[in-house]
Amino acid sequence: DQQVKQNSPSLSVQEGRISILNCDYTNSMFDYFLWYKKYPAEGPTFLISISSIKDKNEDGRFTVFLNKSAKHLSLHIVPSQPGDSAVYFCAASWGGSEKLVFGKGTKLTVNP
Amino acid sequence: GAVVSQHPSWVICKSGTSVKIECRSLDFQATTMFWYRQFPKQSLMLMATSNEGSKATYEQGVEKDKFLINHASLTLSTLTVTSAHPEDSSFYICSATLGPYNEQFFGPGTRLTVL
Numbered sequence: 422d423q424q425v426k427q428n429s430p431s432l433s434v435q436e437g438r439i440s441i442l443n444c445d446y447t448n449s450m451f452d453y454f455l456w457y458k459k460y461p462a463e464g465p466t467f468l469i470s471i472s473s474i475k476d477k478n479e480d481g482r483f484t485v486f487l488n489k490s491a492k493h494l495s496l497h498i499v500p501s502q503p504g505d506s507a508v509y510f511c512a513a514s515w516g517g518s519e520k521l522v523f524g525k526g527t528k529l530t531v532n533p
Numbered sequence: 534g535a536v537v538s539q540h541p542s543w544v545i546c547k548s549g550t551s552v553k554i555e556c557r558s559l560d561f562q563a564t565t566m567f568w569y570r571q572f573p574k575q576s577l578m579l580m581a582t583s584n585e586g587s588k589a590t591y592e593q594g595v596e597k598d599k600f601l602i603n604h605a606s607l608t609l610s611t612l613t614v615t616s617a618h619p620e621d622s623s624f625y626i627c628s629a630t631l632g633p634y635n636e637q638f639f640g641p642g643t644r645l646t647v648l
Contacts, residue, residue: 423576430574457639464537464626464639465577510576519565519635523576 424448425513427524434531440498442527444511447492451513455521456485456496459508468509469496501531536560537629539640546617547648554612554643556627562607563629567637568600571624583610617647 426445434440444454452473457465471478471485471494478485484497498505511524536559546552556566564585569577581602582590589602599621601613610629614621624644628637 425576455636462542462624462642462644464539464628464641466639467636470636514635517635519567519630519637520579520582521567521637522579525574525576 423524424451425511425522425524427509427511427527429527430525431528431530434501434529436503436531436533437500440496440501440505440529440531442496442498442509442511442529444494444496444524445492446494446513448513448515448522449492450515451522452516453514454485454487454494455512455514456483457510457512457523458505459510459526465510498529501529503531503533505529506531535631535636535638537627537638537640539625539627539643541643542641543644543646545646545648548618549616551613551615552617552645554614554625554627554645556610556612556629556640558608558629558631558638561629561631563610563631564607565630565635566604566610567628567630568602568610568612569626569628571626571642577626580612614645617645619647621645622647 455470456468459465487494508526510526512521540555566583568580583604585604591597604610626642628639
């Protein structure tokens with residue numbers, strides 16, 4: 422049972438436009454959400470996170486939005502750059518646990 | 534800061550042999566390290582939680598006698614795949630936690646291919 426779902430396996434965006442990556446979760450106990458970026462044959466790198474007490478967190482070009490009622494979060498990248506091309510994983514944790522539950526990832530391609 | 538390394542980055546071995554993968558936190562001490570496995574186009578699946586000085590905690594369905602984990606120091610955890618078989622071929626990634634929010638920093642991963 423996939424508790425964290427990224428339903429779009431891939432997304433293609435033009436350079437300079439907005440990239441929106443979506444993530445849904447089923448476990449209402451999750452209270453901390455993270456986005457990781459991963460290049461091929463490398464480990465994921467942390468991008469941005471959000472606690473369930475917030476509905477938005479912004480860091481430079483990256484903004485994460487959380488809609489708890491819909492159990493949905495999204496990552497916005499504005500403006501998108503070719504170097505953003507990678508696989509983006511959504512992850513969730515609960516109760517201060519160190520364990521993370523990952524989605525399957527969305528491959529973002531930003532075209533010049 | 535917060536760099537995690539893995540060695541080797543890739544390994545090819547014959548079926549039936551054992552392979553050891555090292556995970557090191559280079560510039561910080563990590564009480565807890567995690568081992569993940571990733572199959573192509575799949576999510577990272579947590580295999581086990583490795584705690585320094587104590588036995589690892591394995592996730593359901595992961596054979597502890599096949600995937601031996603040792604966390605001998607605050608900067609080193611090892612994963613040994615014993616009697617490897619082709620179905621064990623995968624990308625193995627470790628992570629270490631740091632900071633008040635237990636942020637995980639990941640190693641670059643190890644590609645294991647069992648012939």
